[in-house]
Amino acid sequence: MSQVLVDQETTTPLLEVKDITKEFPGVRALDGVRLKIREGEVLALLGENGAGKSTLVKILTGVYQPTSGQVFRNGRPVSYTSAQQAWADGIAAIHQETIAFSELSVTENIFMGHPITKKGGLLDWKRMNEETQALLDRLGITDFIPQTLLKDLSVAQKHLVEVAKALSHDVSILIMDEPTAALSQKEVEELFVIVRKLRDEGKGILFISHRFDDIFSIADTFVVFRDGDFAGEGRIQGVDEDDLVRMMAGRSVEKEYRSRKTEAGEPVLVVDSLCHPTEFKDISFELRRGEVLGFYGLVGSGRSELMHVIFGLNKACSGSMTLNGAPYQPGKPEDAVSNGLAYVPEDRQDCGAILPMTVGENITLASLSKITGGLRLKPEKENEFARRYASLLKLKAHSLDQIVGTLSGGNQQKVVIGKWLGVDPDVIILDEPTKGIDVGAKAMVHSFVAELVDSGMSVILVSSELPEVLGLADRIVVMREGLMCATLQTGDTNQEEVVALATGLKTKQDSSCPC
Amino acid sequence: MPMLNKLIRSREGQLVIFTAVFFLAVGIVSPTFLSFQTVDSILTDSAILMIMASVQMMIILTRGIDLTLAANIALSGMVAALIGMYWPETPLFLVIGAAVASGLLLGVLNAVFIALLGIPAIVVSLGAMTVYRGMVFVLSGGQWVNSQEMSAAFQAFPLNRMFGLTNLAVIGIVLTILFMILMRHTRFGRELYAIGGNPAATDYVGINTKARLFAVYVLAGTAGGLCGYLWVARFAIAYTEIALGFELLTVAACVIGGVGIAGGTGSVLGAALGALFLGVLQNALPVMGISPFWQMAVSGLAILAAVIVNSRGRRKRGQQILRVSN
Structure with a gap:
C-alpha cells in the first residue's frame, strides 16, 4: 500500500488548494491554507472548532469564493460559483x-x-x-x-x-464533513467499509473529523488547520495522537480576557449526578458565586442538553440540584427564571431574539413584571429601562423602536443578553454567546462577561471556542459524548490538555446512571 | 409634521385614509351616502365584525387561527334564543350571561386542544366548527326561532340607543378600545406579541406560553358568546346556518388591517379598521348601483387587493407579512 502512495506523489493531484485566503468583514477565516487530494487516498482535515475547515469546504463546493489563492482541479485552475458547478466538475460534499x-x-x-x-x-x-x-x-x-x-x-x-x-x-472527489459525529461505533465501521471501497475505486476523499479513532483507522494522509492557518501535513503513518494535538492546539500566545480574582465565593448552583436518558450521564459540578465556569466539548457532547435541563426546558431522569442551598427542581423555564437563572441560548435567531419586535420590547420582555408593577405597562419606565441596558451594551441601533430583525447578528446578541441583565439573575448561562458574530461584538461580549462576574453574578459559559473558554473561565468542565471528562483549573491547564480530553485521547469514564 | 408622517406610514393610518377617501368618493357619486344615517348603519353593521376581528387578531398574532367563531355565534345565539323563547320572563342580563357562558365554554374546549395539547389550531377549529354547528341543530331540533318567539326586550337591546348611537355600535367601539388597551398597554398583550414573534424564545424568557394561549382562546370564545346574543337579537332570528362563513370574514378583516398571517405582527386597531372598511364596502356597493350578483365578487377583490398591498408594503421595510417558507 505504501508503495502505491509513493507513486502518487508524482502524479497530478485530483484537487489542489494553494494559498487560499478567505476574509469576511472583520474576520480572516482562512489565511493561506493549502492541501492536496489525490486519487485513491483519504485525506483527513483536522482542526479545532473555528479552524476554518467548514469555510474551506464551502469554497470547494462553490458556496464561497476565496479572497485570494487558487484551486486546481487535475492541475487546471478552477473557480466555482455554485454547488451545481462543483457537482458538475466531480466534487460532492456530504455535510454533517x-x-x-x-x-x-x-x-x-x-x-x-x-x-x-x-x-x-x-x-x-x-x-x-x-x-x-x-x-x-x-x-x-x-x-x-x-x-x-x-x-x-x-x-x-x-x-x-x-x-x-x-x-x-x-463524482471523483468526495468531501465528508464530520460524517461520524452522530453515528454509533458499529455504524462508523459500516461507513468506513464503504469509504474504503470508494478509495479503492480511485476516488479522492477529504475526511473531516474530530475523532482520532476515525482518523487513524481511515485516513492515509492528514492536513491540520489552526485558526485559519495551515499548521502541518503529512502521512498518518509516522505520527501519533500527541503530534496531531500539538499541531491543532499549539498556539503561542494565550489571550487573557479578564483578570481573575483569587477567592471563589460560596457555591450557588450545585449539580449532583444528573442523568439524561440519551444526552448525558452522571454530571456533577458546583458553580460558585462570582465565578465563570466554562463548559468545553465538541459538538454533540451534551453541553447544551445539560443546560436545557438546568433551565427547566427538559427533565433529567435522575440526580439532583440545589440553588443557593435550597433544592432546585425546575419543571419549566418559568421556575428557573423565578429562581434567578437566565439563559442566553445558542440559537440566537430561533430561540433568543424576538425578531419582529422592537429593541426596547425585547430588552424589557423578561423584566415586565418588575417594570409594570401592576397590570398596565409604563412606557416611560420601559423606555428608560431599555435605554439603560442598550447603552450599557453599546448597542448599535438607530432607536429603541428599531425592529430587532434588522440588526446585525452581534447587535441582536447584545439585545438577547441585555434582556437578562435587567432581571439581575444570580446565574446566567451563556450558550455559545459569540457564535457567528463579528470580532468587535465578540470583544464586547467578553468584556461583558467580566463585568457580570465582578458584580457578583455567576456565569456558565458554554463555548466551542477554546481560547474564549481559556481566556474567560476560572474552571473548565470538559465534556465528551455526554460524560464529564474532567474539571480543570484554567491556571493549571493548557490547550493541549483540553483538546486531548475533549477529543478522547485520555479517557476515563464510568457512569453510574440508573436510567 | 412627524405625527402626520407617522400616520401616513403606518398601516392603520393608510387604511383610515383609504377608507375615508373611498367613503367620500362614493358620496360624490351618490350624495345621499354622506349622512349620519349611513355612518350609523355602518357602525351598527360592523360592530360584531369589529369585535370578532379583534379577537381573531389576537389568535392570528400567536400563529393560530380560530375557525369556530362563527359556529360559536350560532350556538351561543341559539342558546340565548331558546332561553328567551321558553322562559320569556328571564331578565335580559341573564340571557346575555347564558350566551357569554356558552361562548366561554366553547373557548375553553378549543383552548384545551390547541393550547394544552398543542394540536394545530387550524385542525382543531376546523373540526370543532362543524361540531358546534351540529350542536345548534341538535339544540333547536332544526327549527327556527323567529321574532314572534322572542320577547320585545330581547330584540330591542341591540338597536336601542345610547349617546346617540345604537347599543351595538357602542359595545363594538367600547370592546375594541378595551382590546386595544389590553394588547398595547398590558403585560399580557406584550407577551402575546412575543409569543407570536418567536414562541421558542418566549419559553427561554420564562413566559408560560401555554397559559397565555389558553387565555386567548377562552377570551375569543367568550367574545363569540356575547356576539351570538347580539347577532340573534339584532336580526331577530336564530337558526342553524346563521353567520355561516363569518369566521373567514374575521380573518379577512385582520388581513386587510395588516395583521401578519405568520404571526407576531399587527394591531387590534388594524383589525377593527379592516372590519370597518368591509362595513363601508358592503354599505356602499348597493348605493353605487352594483348588482347584488357582483357584490360578493367585488368584496373578494377588495380583500385580495389589500393582501397584495400588504405584502408589498412590508417587504420594502425588510419584513414580510406573508412569509415565504424556505
Whole structure:
C-alpha cells in the first residue's frame, strides 16, 4: 500500500488548494491554507472548532469564493460559483447534518434535481429505481431499498444515501464533513467499509473529523488547520495522537480576557449526578458565586442538553440540584427564571431574539413584571429601562423602536443578553454567546462577561471556542459524548490538555446512571 | 409634521385614509351616502365584525387561527334564543350571561386542544366548527326561532340607543378600545406579541406560553358568546346556518388591517379598521348601483387587493407579512 502512495506523489493531484485566503468583514477565516487530494487516498482535515475547515469546504463546493489563492482541479485552475458547478466538475460534499427530503423515497432523494424522464416528459420511475438499486448494490447496502422513505432511515443510513447521491453524479472527489459525529461505533465501521471501497475505486476523499479513532483507522494522509492557518501535513503513518494535538492546539500566545480574582465565593448552583436518558450521564459540578465556569466539548457532547435541563426546558431522569442551598427542581423555564437563572441560548435567531419586535420590547420582555408593577405597562419606565441596558451594551441601533430583525447578528446578541441583565439573575448561562458574530461584538461580549462576574453574578459559559473558554473561565468542565471528562483549573491547564480530553485521547469514564 | 408622517406610514393610518377617501368618493357619486344615517348603519353593521376581528387578531398574532367563531355565534345565539323563547320572563342580563357562558365554554374546549395539547389550531377549529354547528341543530331540533318567539326586550337591546348611537355600535367601539388597551398597554398583550414573534424564545424568557394561549382562546370564545346574543337579537332570528362563513370574514378583516398571517405582527386597531372598511364596502356597493350578483365578487377583490398591498408594503421595510417558507 505504501508503495502505491509513493507513486502518487508524482502524479497530478485530483484537487489542489494553494494559498487560499478567505476574509469576511472583520474576520480572516482562512489565511493561506493549502492541501492536496489525490486519487485513491483519504485525506483527513483536522482542526479545532473555528479552524476554518467548514469555510474551506464551502469554497470547494462553490458556496464561497476565496479572497485570494487558487484551486486546481487535475492541475487546471478552477473557480466555482455554485454547488451545481462543483457537482458538475466531480466534487460532492456530504455535510454533517444531511439535507434530505424526509417524506420522499431514497430514489426521489437521489434523483432530486436531475430526474430521468421518458420521451413524453413523464418521470421514468422504473429506470430511476433500477439505477438507485445499482448504486446501493455497488455500495453493498442491503438493509433498505430504493422505495424506502428517508424518514424511516437512521442517521447513518441517510449518510449512505448522500454517498449514493454523490455517486449518481459520478463524482471523483468526495468531501465528508464530520460524517461520524452522530453515528454509533458499529455504524462508523459500516461507513468506513464503504469509504474504503470508494478509495479503492480511485476516488479522492477529504475526511473531516474530530475523532482520532476515525482518523487513524481511515485516513492515509492528514492536513491540520489552526485558526485559519495551515499548521502541518503529512502521512498518518509516522505520527501519533500527541503530534496531531500539538499541531491543532499549539498556539503561542494565550489571550487573557479578564483578570481573575483569587477567592471563589460560596457555591450557588450545585449539580449532583444528573442523568439524561440519551444526552448525558452522571454530571456533577458546583458553580460558585462570582465565578465563570466554562463548559468545553465538541459538538454533540451534551453541553447544551445539560443546560436545557438546568433551565427547566427538559427533565433529567435522575440526580439532583440545589440553588443557593435550597433544592432546585425546575419543571419549566418559568421556575428557573423565578429562581434567578437566565439563559442566553445558542440559537440566537430561533430561540433568543424576538425578531419582529422592537429593541426596547425585547430588552424589557423578561423584566415586565418588575417594570409594570401592576397590570398596565409604563412606557416611560420601559423606555428608560431599555435605554439603560442598550447603552450599557453599546448597542448599535438607530432607536429603541428599531425592529430587532434588522440588526446585525452581534447587535441582536447584545439585545438577547441585555434582556437578562435587567432581571439581575444570580446565574446566567451563556450558550455559545459569540457564535457567528463579528470580532468587535465578540470583544464586547467578553468584556461583558467580566463585568457580570465582578458584580457578583455567576456565569456558565458554554463555548466551542477554546481560547474564549481559556481566556474567560476560572474552571473548565470538559465534556465528551455526554460524560464529564474532567474539571480543570484554567491556571493549571493548557490547550493541549483540553483538546486531548475533549477529543478522547485520555479517557476515563464510568457512569453510574440508573436510567 | 412627524405625527402626520407617522400616520401616513403606518398601516392603520393608510387604511383610515383609504377608507375615508373611498367613503367620500362614493358620496360624490351618490350624495345621499354622506349622512349620519349611513355612518350609523355602518357602525351598527360592523360592530360584531369589529369585535370578532379583534379577537381573531389576537389568535392570528400567536400563529393560530380560530375557525369556530362563527359556529360559536350560532350556538351561543341559539342558546340565548331558546332561553328567551321558553322562559320569556328571564331578565335580559341573564340571557346575555347564558350566551357569554356558552361562548366561554366553547373557548375553553378549543383552548384545551390547541393550547394544552398543542394540536394545530387550524385542525382543531376546523373540526370543532362543524361540531358546534351540529350542536345548534341538535339544540333547536332544526327549527327556527323567529321574532314572534322572542320577547320585545330581547330584540330591542341591540338597536336601542345610547349617546346617540345604537347599543351595538357602542359595545363594538367600547370592546375594541378595551382590546386595544389590553394588547398595547398590558403585560399580557406584550407577551402575546412575543409569543407570536418567536414562541421558542418566549419559553427561554420564562413566559408560560401555554397559559397565555389558553387565555386567548377562552377570551375569543367568550367574545363569540356575547356576539351570538347580539347577532340573534339584532336580526331577530336564530337558526342553524346563521353567520355561516363569518369566521373567514374575521380573518379577512385582520388581513386587510395588516395583521401578519405568520404571526407576531399587527394591531387590534388594524383589525377593527379592516372590519370597518368591509362595513363601508358592503354599505356602499348597493348605493353605487352594483348588482347584488357582483357584490360578493367585488368584496373578494377588495380583500385580495389589500393582501397584495400588504405584502408589498412590508417587504420594502425588510419584513414580510406573508412569509415565504424556505
